[in-house]
Each structure stands twice: as structure tokens, then as C-alpha cells.
Amino acid sequence: MMNNLNYINGEWTGKNLQQSPVYNPSTGEVVSEVPKGGKQEAVQAVAAASDAFEGWADQTAYDRSKLLRKFFDLMIEHEDELAEIMTKEMGKPFKEAKGEVHYAANYLEWYAEEGKRIYGETIPTHVPNKRLQVWKKPIGVVAAITPWNFPAAMLTRKMGPALAAGCTVVIKPSSETPLTAIKLVELAEKAGFPKGVINIVTGSSREIGEVFLTDERVRKVTFTGSTEVGKKLMEQGASTVKKLSLELGGHAPIIIYNDADIEKAVNGTIASKFRNAGQTCVCGNRIYVQSDIYDEFVDAFADRTKQLQVGDGMKEGTDIGPLINEAGVEKVDEHVKNAVSNGGVVVAGGHRIGEKGNFYSPTVVKDVNPSMLIMNEETFGPVAPIQKFETEEEVIQLANDTPYGLAAYVFTESVSRGTKTIEKLDFGIVGWNDGAPSAVQAPFGGMKESGLGREGGHQGIDDFLEMQYVSIGI
Structure with a gap:
């Protein structure tokens, strides 16, 4: 070749x-x-x-x-x-x-x-x-x-x-x-x-x-x-x-407020979370959804996640390929099992696929909390953990509570709320109603570690x- x-x-x-x-x-x-x-x-x-x-x-x-x-x-x-x-x-x-x-x-x-x-x-x-x-x-x-x-x-x-x-x-x-x-x-x-x-x-x-x-x-x-x-x-x-x-490294939060366009938030979160099977430094790792729309978002997001096709990258119709190696699969599985053992509920995926290759199902885990591994470590895999929040102050504190500061995402139709939130986020890249903010003509890089x-x-x-x-x- x-x-x-x-x-x-x-x-x-x-x-x-x-x-x-x-x-x-x-x-x-x-x-x-x-x-x-x-x-x-x-x-x-x-x-x-x-x-x-x-x-x-x-x-x-x-x-x-x-x-x-x-x-x-x-x-x-x-x-x-x-x-x-x-x-x-x-x-x-x-x-x-x-x-x-x-x-x-x-x-x-x-x-x-x-x-x-x-x-x-x-x-x-x-x-x-x-x-x-x-x-x-x-x-x-x-x-x-x-x-x-x-x-x-x-x-x-x-x-x-x-x-x-x-x-x-x-x-x-x-x-x-x-x-x-x-x-x-x-x-x-x-x-x-x-x-x-x-x-x-x-x-x-x-x-x-x-x-x-x-x-x-x-x-x-x-x-x-x-x-x-x-x-x-x-x-x-x-x-x-x-x-x-x-x-x-990164540990990107996705904040979805109760005035967000649900379809826009689902599409943006899918784009951020499952690109490259979740093996990106800017993919959403922690999804925070305001309580008013929590159930609606979880149901819509889980339904879309279940439609994603996993398989060999050279096959037509494949949305998600394998993880890079066996260690990557083991880490993802460990994070999912830890979340479930601590009260998380799997609503899509949650398991390895097949005996050959490093495939893991696109996974959604709801009702997660800050004590779980998945909310503290970069998973680098196709797993979306979702946590409920009540107030702006609460979610900003949760989002910033990490040594990392590469990327963050905010979904809201309010210019005032979006502006105030982004001003308080300690991240070098922010996607506002955008799950794929990277662009050649824009500066890419992070804050903190x-x-x-x-x-x-x-x-x-x-x-x-x-x-x-x-x-x-x-």
C-alpha cells in the first residue's frame, strides 16, 4: 500500500x-x-x-x-x-x-x-x-x-x-x-x-x-x-x-436548561457524545439536565441513541466503530458497572457487543451523581451519564468542579442565561446550542489542567x- x-x-x-x-x-x-x-x-x-x-x-x-x-x-x-x-x-x-x-x-x-x-x-x-x-x-x-x-x-x-x-x-x-x-x-x-x-x-x-x-x-x-x-x-x-x-485531557459538561429546544439539545448531545465512539477530548462526559425537562430529554435522547448502528467502520451505515483497544473497552465497562452499583439506571445499551473486536454499545445512564467514577474520570467511550439539576448556580458549580477545562456545552434559547452561564464556565471552548464547535479558523485549547x-x-x-x-x- x-x-x-x-x-x-x-x-x-x-x-x-x-x-x-x-x-x-x-x-x-x-x-x-x-x-x-x-x-x-x-x-x-x-x-x-x-x-x-x-x-x-x-x-x-x-x-x-x-x-x-x-x-x-x-x-x-x-x-x-x-x-x-x-x-x-x-x-x-x-x-x-x-x-x-x-x-x-x-x-x-x-x-x-x-x-x-x-x-x-x-x-x-x-x-x-x-x-x-x-x-x-x-x-x-x-x-x-x-x-x-x-x-x-x-x-x-x-x-x-x-x-x-x-x-x-x-x-x-x-x-x-x-x-x-x-x-x-x-x-x-x-x-x-x-x-x-x-x-x-x-x-x-x-x-x-x-x-x-x-x-x-x-x-x-x-x-x-x-x-x-x-x-x-x-x-x-x-x-x-x-x-x-x-x-x-477533558471532562466536558453539557448543560441543558429547561428553556432549551429539546430536539436541538438531543441532536447536539448525540453529535458531541458519540462522535468517534466517544473517543474525543471534547466530547460531552457529564450531561446535566434541568429537572423540568429531565424525563422528556432522557426519553428522547435514549430513543435516538438506540438507533445508532455499531459495526466495522468500512461497512455501509455504521455510525459507531470499535474502541481503540481492549483496555478502552474495559474502562468503559468499569464506569458503567460502577454507575449502576451506585444507583445509576441504564436506559440504553450498557454492554459489550460481540466476542470479536472492541465494540461497546452506545449507552445512556440516568440518575447519576457526583460520587460515580464516570462523573470524575474521562471515560473515552460511548457512554452518556445524565444528572438532574435545579438551579443555574448549582449546575455551574457542578460543571466547574473538575481540574479540566477544555470544552463545555450549553443548551438554552435565552441569550441572557446563555451569556451569564458561559461567562462563569472555566473552559477554553464552549458550544452554545452547538455540539460540534471545532473549526479550523477558531482557536482550540483549554484552561486549567x-x-x-x-x-x-x-x-x-x-x-x-x-x-x-x-x-x-x-
Whole structure:
């Protein structure tokens, strides 16, 4: 199908290394194998990116834009192939995978233009014989560590602004879904990026990550993953005062007030909760419904949930694919059983499906309470716990009672109530009557332990730039 190798300094390498299998979570079968790289390969990739940096940074924003645009065009041209690779290694339904390919490609298109808008600044001087300016420069070599749940979008969301800013890139994809990233690098090579500008290394997260965080030539590390790992990266990066962008865990609340449009709230909650089988950092994990409409919402939501079709992502009509691995299934099942043992009532799903593959039924649990695991830990699966609330003050306290602050959702037809609620929510992203707020042109990121920095929008390129103040005597 393709190389399935490391790409370092314009060469496909790694045939001589031990190979790691990549599994299809729907069947458990081996899809392919990739090299099990480590410290040596990471150092080689960093060296290549470092050597290529000056030449790439010296190119004009227009030259870099043309290559990013070619990369975008190739992604669209190969959308079916990319989607099939993603579905087979990650499990998400093919139609959803195609949606991710387009979403991912749009980051390249966006930053192909945004790179032309890196503006400096002239500051009014305090003395006649000086001119004060602010220049912006690419930060240097960027190491990008990407997760398994969005293997295309999480990569282009980092590559796009980095390359547009004039940085070179070294990529470490998830060991569970490296094939999509490798295919993207293959397309980047075809687009004509110079040797060393883009590199990818598969293999040991510990060894490769240690090189990224301790090598002084790497000026920035951008990571999407768990808060636990993000904290470790912060510790390791301290030795070289590494600049970090961290998009970490979430535990998103969905607040549904009694004046909400029920159909709109059900549709939005379905979109948020069950996208990618609930394996997203921004999916709704805690659903709070005001008592006046609690029963009506639960019944309507459970009915819609029961209609969702679970199966292999390559089969027509599949709405929800498998979880990524057995551990994911076990965690989901543990959360459901804990909720039931503490008074929760399953009104849809609540069980594993089949003996083959990592499938779990779309599940709704009502009458949950804050003591349950599911209301305190990120489930990362297709389970929707619903809790009743009475007042605005109560639900805002419940929503904010978490160390995470990535995404939140509010359903109300009242502008006054929606505005006041959102102003008090400690979350970086809020969907108001919208279960899918992510957009290429908007900043994505969290507060509190959900991370540092923003990706997307015009703000997303800032973290790949250094600001240099220049005082000129004349």
C-alpha cells in the first residue's frame, strides 16, 4: 500500500529495524507493520530538521504557501485512501474518517494563507534618534507528538502553522495509528517539501520523547494527549526550558436548561457524545439536565441513541466503530458497572457487543451523581451519564468542579442565561446550542489542567514564532 517506514532527511528508512504491528480494532488483525525506532533515529531526525531549518526559514511566506497548498490538494485527491487507512488502523466509520481528512486538509489551506499574515510592529519612540520595532521569527525545530484518535487532524493542526511560520518538523505519531501520519508525510514529499523540513519517526515513545525534550536543537514540542503525560513532558522539558504547546485531557459538561429546544439539545448531545465512539477530548462526559425537562430529554435522547448502528467502520451505515483497544473497552465497562452499583439506571445499551473486536454499545445512564467514577474520570467511550439539576448556580458549580477545562456545552434559547452561564464556565471552548464547535479558523485549547496554548485560527501560528524587539539608533 505504501512505504510504512520512517522518513528522515528525505529518505525512507527503517527496514533494518525491529517492526511493530498495527492492529485493526474491529477485527484484531494486523493491518501492517512499522519500524520500532528509538533514540538513534530520533537524533538523526532532529539533526536533519536542524540542518534544514535555515534554508526553509529563508524562503518567503509565499513560497511556503505554495507547497502547503500542493499538500492540501494532494490530501483531497487521496481522501478515500487516507480515510480507508484511518478506518482500518483506528476504527472510526469511513464516512467519519473522510470528514476528518477534509478537516485536516483545511488546516493546511488555512495556514498556507495565514503564514502571509505574520505581521511585525512599529512602536512610537520616546526619543527622536531611535526607531522601535517588533520582529517575528520562526522558533526553529518543532517536535510534534500526536494521538491515535485523530491521526490526521491532530498532525496537520501542528504541521500547518509550524511549516507556514518557517519551522521544520519532526513527527512522532501514536504507535497505535502511525499509518495515517506516514501517508501524510508521503504526500508532503510528493508536494515537494525540501529534504529535512518534514521528518517522521515511529517507535518507542519514551526514547523518542526523551530526545525531543532534552535536545537543545528542538526549540518547541507540541503534544496532544493525556494530562498525565503532559505533566511529564513539562518536567522533562524544563532542562532546556522547552517551549510547549499541550492539548490535554477533558471532562466536558453539557448543560441543558429547561428553556432549551429539546430536539436541538438531543441532536447536539448525540453529535458531541458519540462522535468517534466517544473517543474525543471534547466530547460531552457529564450531561446535566434541568429537572423540568429531565424525563422528556432522557426519553428522547435514549430513543435516538438506540438507533445508532455499531459495526466495522468500512461497512455501509455504521455510525459507531470499535474502541481503540481492549483496555478502552474495559474502562468503559468499569464506569458503567460502577454507575449502576451506585444507583445509576441504564436506559440504553450498557454492554459489550460481540466476542470479536472492541465494540461497546452506545449507552445512556440516568440518575447519576457526583460520587460515580464516570462523573470524575474521562471515560473515552460511548457512554452518556445524565444528572438532574435545579438551579443555574448549582449546575455551574457542578460543571466547574473538575481540574479540566477544555470544552463545555450549553443548551438554552435565552441569550441572557446563555451569556451569564458561559461567562462563569472555566473552559477554553464552549458550544452554545452547538455540539460540534471545532473549526479550523477558531482557536482550540483549554484552561486549567487541559493544557497550554491554542491551535487553529490566526492565534495558532503564534506559538511557532519568537518575538524579537529591535531598538534602532539613527
